[in-house]
Amino acid sequence: MSVYSSIKQGLDEAVKYQDGKVNARKIRIVVKPVETFSGEDIKRIRQNVGLSQVVFASSLGVSKKTVEAWECGRNTPEGPSRRLLQLIRDYPEMIDQYLVKA
Structure with a gap:
C-alpha cells in the first residue's frame, strides 16, 4: 500500500468514525495527580532507599543543596x-x- 493510500484510508476511517458509522476501541486513561511532599516525607523516602543526600540528589538530577533545602x-x-x-x-x-556500584 502506498503512503498516499494509507493516509487516505486513515482519513476515510476517521470520517466514518466521526459520522458514527464505525465503532472504535476507546480506552480511558486517568493519570494520578502529582503529589506534594514535606521535608519529612522526602527524608523518609531517601532513607527508605538507603541513600545519602549526595547520591539521592544525583539520582534525581538535582544538587545536594537542593535535597538539603527540601528536607x-x-x-x-x-x-x-x-x-x-x-x-x-x-x-x-x-x-x-x-x-552503579564501583
Whole structure:
C-alpha cells in the first residue's frame, strides 16, 4: 500500500468514525495527580532507599543543596522532581538500576 493510500484510508476511517458509522476501541486513561511532599516525607523516602543526600540528589538530577533545602523545608520540589519522588516512594527498587556500584 502506498503512503498516499494509507493516509487516505486513515482519513476515510476517521470520517466514518466521526459520522458514527464505525465503532472504535476507546480506552480511558486517568493519570494520578502529582503529589506534594514535606521535608519529612522526602527524608523518609531517601532513607527508605538507603541513600545519602549526595547520591539521592544525583539520582534525581538535582544538587545536594537542593535535597538539603527540601528536607529542611526551605524549598519544595516542583514538577518532575515531585513525580520522581512519588515513583521512588511507590517503587523503591527502581532506583537500583540507576546506581552503579564501583
